[in-house]
Amino acid sequence: MADPAAPGPVAAELAAIRERWSKVAYVGLRPEVVPEPGHQPEWLPDVPRLLAAVEAVLAMHKPTGIVGEVQLCDRHASYVYPVSPAVVADRRECPGCHVVERPRCWHGSCPDEWPCPDYAAISAALLGKDGTDE
Ligand SMILES: [Zn+2]
Ligand SMILES: [Zn+2]
16 A cells, blocks of 8 residues: 555646646746737636645645554553554554554544545546545
């Protein structure tokens, strides 16, 4: 399984869109570029705004943390959630704990899964797939 925290195909596609957009001459956004007459599409300034809107949503829907802990030892079972990264690492090494780890969405309202439905919907719309693999 790919590292869910690594920049995925969705982020790569958004970066590619931004790169393509940045190459387009538009006098209102890039004053140093003088477009040819009639080559200033009305929608062009919408592109960065739409990118920013998507990125704002994605900033809230990103993989983080772990879920699926099972069979914690007495000591670790006594910790109050959420636990610190140090405790997570300690628990991973603990011979008394049997921990199953998988990522979940950072957004508190999302289900304990990754990709979450929101990310999957954006990925499907952008890439035509759920974004879990290449
Ligand atoms: Zn989410
Ligand atoms: Zn333990």
